[in-house]
Amino acid sequence: MTAPSRPVVGVAALSAGFGDRTALRDVSLALEAHAVTAIIGPSGCGKSTLLRCLNRMHELGAGAWVRGRVTLDGDDLYGPDVDAVQVRRRIGMVFQRPNPFPTLSIRDNVAAGLDLNGFARAERDDRVEAALKQAALWNEVADRLNRSALALSGGQQQRLCIARALAVEPEVLLMDEPASALDPIATARVEELIHELKDRLTLIVVTHNMQQAARISTRTAFLYMGELVEYDRTEALFTNPKERRTEDYVTGKFG
Amino acid sequence: MTQSRWARRAATDAAMTWLCGLAVAVTLVPLVSLLWMVVARGASALSWSFLTSLPKPVGEVGGGVGNGIIGSALLLGLAATIGLPVGIGAGLFLAARGDGTAGRTVRFLAEILAGVPSVVAGLAVYALLVRPMHRFSALAGSLALAILMVPMLARGTEETVRMVPRDLFEASLGLGVAEWKSGLLIVARTAAGGITTAVCLALARAAGETAPLLFTALGNQFWNLRPDQPTASLPVLIFNYAVSPYPDWQKQAWGAALLLLVLVGVLNAAARLATRGRFAGGGR
Numbered sequence: 001m002t003a004p005s006r007p008v009v010g011v012a013a014l015s016a017g018f019g020d021r022t023a024l025r026d027v028s029l030a031l032e033a034h035a036v037t038a039i040i041g042p043s044g045c046g047k048s049t050l051l052r053c054l055n056r057m058h059e060l061g062a063g064a065w066v067r068g069r070v071t072l073d074g075d076d077l078y079g080p081d082v083d084a085v086q087v088r089r090r091i092g093m094v095f096q097r098p099n100p101f102p103t104l105s106i107r108d109n110v111a112a113g114l115d116l117n118g119f120a121r122a123e124r125d126d127r128v129e130a131a132l133k134q135a136a137l138w139n140e141v142a143d144r145l146n147r148s149a150l151a152l153s154g155g156q157q158q159r160l161c162i163a164r165a166l167a168v169e170p171e172v173l174l175m176d177e178p179a180s181a182l183d184p185i186a187t188a189r190v191e192e193l194i195h196e197l198k199d200r201l202t203l204i205v206v207t208h209n210m211q212q213a214a215r216i217s218t219r220t221a222f223l224y225m226g227e228l229v230e231y232d233r234t235e236a237l238f239t240n241p242k243e244r245r246t247e248d249y250v251t252g253k254f255g
Numbered sequence: 256m257t258q259s260r261w262a263r264r265a266a267t268d269a270a271m272t273w274l275c276g277l278a279v280a281v282t283l284v285p286l287v288s289l290l291w292m293v294v295a296r297g298a299s300a301l302s303w304s305f306l307t308s309l310p311k312p313v314g315e316v317g318g319g320v321g322n323g324i325i326g327s328a329l330l331l332g333l334a335a336t337i338g339l340p341v342g343i344g345a346g347l348f349l350a351a352r353g354d355g356t357a358g359r360t361v362r363f364l365a366e367i368l369a370g371v372p373s374v375v376a377g378l379a380v381y382a383l384l385v386r387p388m389h390r391f392s393a394l395a396g397s398l399a400l401a402i403l404m405v406p407m408l409a410r411g412t413e414e415t416v417r418m419v420p421r422d423l424f425e426a427s428l429g430l431g432v433a434e435w436k437s438g439l440l441i442v443a444r445t446a447a448g449g450i451t452t453a454v455c456l457a458l459a460r461a462a463g464e465t466a467p468l469l470f471t472a473l474g475n476q477f478w479n480l481r482p483d484q485p486t487a488s489l490p491v492l493i494f495n496y497a498v499s500p501y502p503d504w505q506k507q508a509w510g511a512a513l514l515l516l517v518l519v520g521v522l523n524a525a526a527r528l529a530t531r532g533r534f535a536g537g538g539r
């Protein structure tokens with residue numbers, strides 16, 4: 001497999017699990033900057049676990065453990081002096097189910113990360129507008145920023161969550177099956193958005209939908225039973241897989 | 256065969272419906288007649304001077320329960336000041352860390368506290384505060400009320416906070432917000448309506464308590480706003496007046512009972528309204 005030209009996130013010999021159960025086994029890969037990397041694999045293969053190890057969210061689960069190394073721009077994210085909260089400010093996350101804050105307005109949802117982290121109020125409105133524009137939601141909500149976020153459609157809510165994550169200006173955005181709870185039109189809009197966002201930051205997108213991976217990503221990692229089976233340029237992985245298990249999976253023989 | 260089975264089912268259905276109706280009547284009739292009695296007898300006692308003046312000495316007709324109203328407000332205010340931080344704090348702790356050893360201990364204590372009869376809470380405060388201070392006081396009364404409020408607050412807070420989806424907590428963490436801040440500013444704020452409901456219900460319960468006040472706040476014939484002095488309160492006033500042999504006092508007891516009923520009614524209504532927050536419950 002060809003190595004990425006501009007690696008930004010490095011994963012080395014990463015294993016993780018819950019209690020005596022191993023969900024991720026000795027995974028190593030380098031993720032390319034300003035690109036979309038897709039993580040595919042059958043349900044339960046460890047995709048979410050890998051993603052949540054990258055922004056130190058995995059360790060919050062009951063009995064969770066992590067071994068190995070993750071670096072962002074050369075910084076060891078699991079170093080002894082590293083604050084997990086600071087890591088999450090650099091590596092944002094979007095979840096499977098849209099989860100806007102139900103008691104907050106659209107504007108306050110986008111600004112939540114700024115407000116809670118004590119950013120200056122002065123730039124607040126500008127950053128809200130910028131984030132909503134980046135998330136391709138501005139035109140739809142500009143006239144109702146003070147309304148409840150729950151009044152939006154599912155697809156709009158998900159783009160709101162993307163705007164909320166973008167507002168704190170992370171370097172990397174993790175997305176865990178961001179479109180799997182959405183209808184096809186909303187899914188298409190999120191995919192389009194992912195495509196536009198890679199100019200701005202590095203995206204890592206978990207999906208169980210191979211067509212989606214093929215459409216949105218430049219590189220794809222195939223996980224199977226907690227192990228990284230193959231990692232390559234998306235086109236190469238889908239058209240000319242080197243591993244038998246990859247070929248079986250992408251041709252729909254299992255999973 | 257089928258027909259007789261149908262007939263039997265229809266008969267059972269009718270009988271059960273009838274029994275349910277009876278159960279509703281058995282519940283509602285005493286409640287409505289009680290409310291009616293308090294309103295009918297209490298309304299005639301109400302007047303401006305009843306609300307604003309001090310009680311008259313024994314034997315004199317007239318006077319009011321103004322000091323009892325102020326006293327109840329003082330007691331509830333102090334009880335809330337002591338009870339809310341402890342009760343809500345315990346509830347938040349239980350929701351966040353309730354499964355550890357410390358959490359189980361706190362929950363066990365809260366359950367025991369919830370089962371303590373109110374008169375025992377008063378007795379404990381009598382031993383802990385009144386005896387050492389050599390004086391009945393509003394502070395002692397509020398402490399006894401606070402002890403009764405804490406388990407209600409802790410349980411109500413824990414329940415509503417636990418109902419907030421974990422998604423929201425993780426979303427906040429994902430923005431680089433510290434755990435305690437996410438818990439307090441996102442999760443607890445989302446549950447604020449439910450917490451307010453718990454506060455109103457706990458206050459309503461405390462407002463009507465008499466037994467723990469008898470040997471803590473005691474009572475007072477005069478105005479009092481000092482926490483370290485004995486204080487009149489509506490429930491104790493009702494108790495004293497109701498058991499007195501004087502018809503005028505008995506009438507005033509009904510009037511004070513009506514006031515208390517209105518206060519508790521308002522608190523319960525507020526408890527219901529609180530859960531209909533600004534955005535909570537709206538939308539999908």
Ligand SMILES: Nc1ncnc2c1ncn2[C@@H]1O[C@H](COP(=O)(O)OP(=O)(O)O)[C@@H](O)[C@H]1O
Pocket residue numbers: 018021022023041042043044045046047048049050061062
């Ligand atoms: N909180 C948890 N406790 C214990 N095991 C878990 C937990 N979450 C996930 N797992 C297990 O870890 C493995 C990987 O899960 P996950 O990373 O969520 O898979 P995917 O996202 O690929 O569907 C699965 O076998 C799953 O059962």
Ligand SMILES: [Mg+2]
Pocket residue numbers: 047048049176
């Ligand atoms: Mg998953």
